[in-house]
Structure formats: structure tokens, C-alpha cells
Amino acid sequence: MTTMDDVSRPGRVAGPDEAISAEELQLAARNHGIPLEALRYDVTPAGLHYLLIHYDIPEVDPAAHTLVVDGAVDRPFTLDLAALRERPRVSHRVTLECAGNGRALLQPRPVSQPWLVEAVGNAEWTGTPLTPLLREAGISPDAVDVVFTGADHGVERGVEQDYQRALPAADALREEVLLAYEMNGAPLLPQHGAPLRLIVPGWYGMAHVKWLRGITVRTEPFDGYQNAVAYRLRRDADDPGVPVTRIEPRALVRPPGFPDFMSRTRVLRPGRCVLDGRAWSGHAPVSSVEVTTDGGQTWAPALLDPATGGEWAWRRWRYEWTAEPGRYVLGARAADASGRRQPVEQAWNRGGFANNLVQRVEVVVLPE
Numbered sequence: 020m021t022t023m024d025d026v027s028r029p030g031r032v033a034g035p036d037e038a039i040s041a042e043e044l045q046l047a048a049r050n051h052g053i054p055l056e057a058l059r060y061d062v063t064p065a066g067l068h069y070l071l072i073h074y075d076i077p078e079v080d081p082a083a084h085t086l087v088v089d090g091a092v093d094r095p096f097t098l099d100l101a102a103l104r105e106r107p108r109v110s111h112r113v114t115l116e117c118a119g120n121g122r123a124l125l126q127p128r129p130v131s132q133p134w135l136v137e138a139v140g141n142a143e144w145t146g147t148p149l150t151p152l153l154r155e156a157g158i159s160p161d162a163v164d165v166v167f168t169g170a171d172h173g174v175e176r177g178v179e180q181d182y183q184r185a186l187p188a189a190d191a192l193r194e195e196v197l198l199a200y201e202m203n204g205a206p207l208l209p210q211h212g213a214p215l216r217l218i219v220p221g222w223y224g225m226a227h228v229k230w231l232r233g234i235t236v237r238t239e240p241f242d243g244y245q246n247a248v249a250y251r252l253r254r255d256a257d258d259p260g261v262p263v264t265r266i267e268p269r270a271l272v273r274p275p276g277f278p279d280f281m282s283r284t285r286v287l288r289p290g291r292c293v294l295d296g297r298a299w300s301g302h303a304p305v306s307s308v309e310v311t312t313d314g315g316q317t318w319a320p321a322l323l324d325p326a327t328g329g330e331w332a333w334r335r336w337r338y339e340w341t342a343e344p345g346r347y348v349l350g351a352r353a354a355d356a357s358g359r360r361q362p363v364e365q366a367w368n369r370g371g372f373a374n375n376l377v378q379r380v381e382v383v384v385l386p387e
């Protein structure tokens with residue numbers, strides 16, 4: 020007899036010299052990152068925003084789609100898109116980052132979607148706040164977790180499932196949490212969760228459930244796959260680990276000059292240039308960005324632009340550099356007001372989650 024275990028295997032870590040496999044490439048081809056030159060836009064155009072889809076984009080008819088709110092509530096109800104659109108409308112610019120960003124650069128490499136540093140985007144999400152809906156439903160004072168269910172279905176490490184993620188009730192009740200039906204002023208695209216998704220500002224991507232069809236309040240902790248098995252920071256396979264939650268601070272450099280096709284090494288003409296990029300944190304406002312041009316041996320402060328995008332959006336930083344002929348490795352590191360700062364040495368966990376190791380941008384400055 021064949022079982023689900025025949026089609027999917029447990030998570031694993033690559034061997035010391037094991038190259039990226041065709042399976043990892045298959046994931047990378049579906050789930051694309053932001054082209055780093057698109058760090059130039061305050062608001063990432065929808066087609067340039069990174070993408071992560073565990074299973075398939077489900078077939079959802081927006082006209083027939085409904086959202087069911089049930090579980091530990093006094094008044095369960097069902098709403099369609101038209102009813103959600105009649106409710107108060109709010110927009111937030113939110114930096115979304117996949118919890119696995121940076122994974123493929125770790126040693127040893129956790130085998131999964133092989134992100135380098137590009138699993139990020141900053142879009143404007145419009146929808147209706149979740150808190151009033153939960154209050155109107157009469158959420159139980161004993162609520163522990165709120166489970167969000169997507170319309171997509173698959174199997175992962177032998178477990179067949181709808182994509183489901185729970186938030187602790189206190190986090191689900193934060194006023195910035197949105198049921199979003201628009202991205203950058205247009206209806207959600209199929210790949211970004213059309214017609215409805217959750218937006219949880221400050222949290223890694225896995226919390227922002229796409230193709231949202233159900234919200235269930237629980238008075239017991241949720242032990243579904245994406246909370247209890249995936250998205251935990253573990254030292255090894257036996258470690259129960261701790262849940263992945265908010266985004267650690269990170270800064271990226273917008274690669275300067277022009278690229279070599281194969282290596283993507285940057286080519287620059289000598290002289291004065293302004294390096295820039297973006298910085299964000301889901302814990303607290305970004306407090307500083309420092310820049311290195313020598314692969315992390317020395318650091319100099321960058322200038323931060325005003326936080327015009329609001330509390331949940333990335334900020335631009337700038338740094339004036341006089342490029343002399345030679346080879347350089349550029350990088351930037353962010354710190355936030357909670358005291359967190361990007362590490363120069365890798366911190367490792369088995370899933371490669373919440374990794375914010377400093378980026379390395381190889382640059383060749385040509386002779387005069």
C-alpha cells in the first residue's frame with residue numbers, strides 16, 4: 020500500500036559538499052525573490068514582490084468566496100467579499116519577509132526553498148481591521164489561539180493539510196492586523212492570496228495566510244503542522260524548539276553599478292557614488308544602519324531617510340562612498356530600538372529561519 024510518507028520525506032540538512040538539488044531548484048523557480056534593484060521603490064510593484072507558495076495557487080471564485088468566523092465566539096458568522104468591502108477600510112505599508120530568507124547561505128544548508136537574501140517586499144495592503152470583527156463575533160475571554168485557514172491544500176513531510184496558521188489571541192487582536200483584499204491599490208493577484216489574505220505587520224511571512232477562508236477561535240493551543248512542526252527554531256530534529264514570530268532586523272544594499280551576467284558581481288567606475296538600500300525590523304523601529312566595504316572588518320554609519328512609510332514599512336538608508344579601483348565586499352547591518360542587531364557570524368537553526376546574517380555584495384571598481 021502506498022501512503023503520504025511515500026510522496027514526502029522528513030526535513031533534513033544538506034551534507035558538507037552537497038550542491039543545491041533539482042528539487043530545491045524547482046521550488047526556487049516557483050517562489051521567486053525580489054530583484055535587488057527593485058529596492059529602489061518605496062512601494063514594491065506587485066510583480067516584483069517576492070512570492071512563497073507551499074502548495075498550488077488554489078482556484079477561488081471571488082464572487083462566491085466567503086470567510087467563516089467560528090469556534091469560541093458567541094455569534095459565528097459568514098461574510099462575502101462585498102460585505103468585507105463595506106466595512107471600515109484601512110491601508111498599511113508593510114514589509115513582508117519570508118522566515119527562511121538567507122537559508123541557502125547557511126552552513127550546513129537546511130534543505131528547503133533556497134533563498135539567498137531576496138525574500139522580501141514592501142507593499143501597500145488595504146482591507147478591514149480584524150479586531151472589530153472578532154469583537155462583533157464575541158470572541159471568548161478564554162481565547163488562546165486564533166487559527167487562519169487558507170483554501171490551498173497539499174502534503175508536507177507526510178502530513179496532508181490545508182495551509183493553516185494560528186496566532187496567539189493577543190496578537191490576533193492587535194489593531195494593525197488586516198484582512199486585506201487589495202495590494203498597491205488593486206485587487207489581490209492570484210499568487211498573493213486573491214481574494215482575501217491576512218496581514219500581520221511585523222511578523223514573518225508564514226503568518227500572513229493567503230486565500231483566507233476561515234478564522235477559528237480556540238481555547239486550547241493549536242497544534243497544526245505549520246505551528247507545531249514547521250516554523251520553529253530548533254537546534255536539532257529532537258529539539259521541540261520555539262515558534263518563529265516577528266522579523267529580526269535586516270538591511271540590504273541595493274547592488275551598485277552593473278552586473279556580470281553569470282556571477283552577478285557588480286562593476287563600478289571609480290569615483291564618488293551613493294550606496295543605498297533598505298532596512299527593517301518587526302520588533303521595533305530601525306535605529307541605525309552601518310555600512311561595510313571590506314566584508315565586515317570595518318563599519319561606518321549610514322544616513323536613514325525619514326520613516327515616511329509608517330511603522331511597518333522598510334526605510335531607505337544612504338551612504339556616500341568614494342570608490343577607488345579594486346575589489347570590495349559591501350554589506351549593511353541594521354539595529355533596532357529593542358537593541359537587536361544583525362550578526363556578522365551566522366546564527367544557525369535546523370530550519371534556517373529568522374536568519375539575518377549580513378549580505379555580501381561583490382564589487383569590482385575599474386581602473387581610472
Ligand SMILES: Nc1nc2c(c(=O)[nH]1)N[C@H]1C(S)=C(S)[C@@H](COP(=O)(O)O)O[C@H]1N2
Nearest residue numbers: 069070071072073117169182224227228229
Ligand atoms: N494559504 C497560504 N498562505 C501563505 C502561504 C501559503 O503557502 N499558503 N505561504 C506563506 C509564506 S511562508 C510566506 S513567506 C508568505 C508570502 O507571501 P507573498 O507570496 O504574498 O509574498 O505567504 C504566507 N501565506
Ligand SMILES: [Mo]
Nearest residue numbers: 117118224225
Ligand atoms: Mo515564508
